[in-house]
Amino acid sequence: xxxxxxxxxxxxxxxxxxxxxxxxxxxxxxxxxxxxxxxxCYEATRSLPTREVEVQTPIGPAHCRELAGKKLAxxxxxxxxxxxxxxxVSLIPSAKIGHIGLxxxxxxxxxxxxxxxxxxxxxxxxxxxxxxMLATGGSAIAAIDFLKKHGCRHIIMxxxxxxxxxxxxxxxxxxxxxxxxxxxxxHLNENAYIVPGLGDAGDRIFGTK
Ligand code: PRP
Ligand code: URA
Numbered sequence: 502x503x504x505x506x507x508x509x510x511x512x513x514x515x516x517x518x519x520x521x522x523x524x525x526x527x528x529x530x531x532x533x534x535x536x537x538x539x540x541x542c543y544e545a546t547r548s549l550p551t552r553e554v555e556v557q558t559p560i561g562p563a564h565c566r567e568l569a570g571k572k573l574a575x576x577x578x579x580x581x582x583x584x585x586x587x588x589x590v591s592l593i594p595s596a597k598i599g600h601i602g603l604x605x606x607x608x609x610x611x612x613x614x615x616x617x618x619x620x621x622x623x624x625x626x627x628x629x630x631x632x633x634m635l636a637t638g639g640s641a642i643a644a645i646d647f648l649k650k651h652g653c654r655h656i657i658m659x660x661x662x663x664x665x666x667x668x669x670x671x672x673x674x675x676x677x678x679x680x681x682x683x684x685x686x687x688h689l690n691e692n693a694y695i696v697p698g699l700g701d702a703g704d705r706i707f708g709t710k
Pocket of ligand 1 (some may be wrong): 605635704
């Protein structure tokens with residue numbers, strides 16, 4: 502059964518309050534998406550396995566820990582997921598990056614696939630799927646389905662804001678996938694937008710409206 506982590510941290514909460522505001526301009530919005538993703542990455546990687554290593558400091562030997570286990574990959578759902586990638590890569594520089602392009606049909610709200618490119622060895626990696634918004638869950642489920650078809654068995658989903666409807670749909674479809682959210686909002690409106698949410702994440706990151 503999936504574990505759903507709703508991150509409760511003063512820095513995330515503060516940044517989220519600015520992110521949600523309709524008055525926050527594109528530049529600041531984009532910066533905040535990256536900053537929140539970095540803070541979320543810190544929590545979402547907490548249980549990665551480590552192994553002991555001995556390092557020589559200028560003074561003498563130090564017993565340290567380094568990352569062990571599977572190599573990592575970050576897979577943003579285009580477009581809005583791109584806003585979360587740079588800050589994650591700055592924390593995990595050796596991660597490979599895949600891209601899954603999906604948009605929601607405005608009438609049906611169902612995801613439509615338009616682009617996919619994954620690292621060749623994606624099936625051997627622990628994968629962090631990133632997208633600021635989890636609304637109906639359709640896009641997340643389609644992305645995870647696609648990754649599983651490519652052999653991925655260790656997948657973590659990171660969304661800045663989730664709706665209960667989306668969380669339910671993803672955890673039912675993929676009970677082996679854990680979710681990390683910065684906030685769990687109230688509900689979806691008649692257009693399947695998250696309430697209160699932050700509006701259209703892609704448009705606000707890229708300034709397209
Ligand atoms: C948004 C968002 C998610 C999706 C969430 O993308 O970034 O990918 O909607 O909705 P869902 O949970 O109901 O599938 P959108 O389709 O607007 O595309 P964009 O990133 O290109 O703007
Ligand atoms: N996609 C967004 O960008 N925002 C929502 O509220 C729902 C889907």
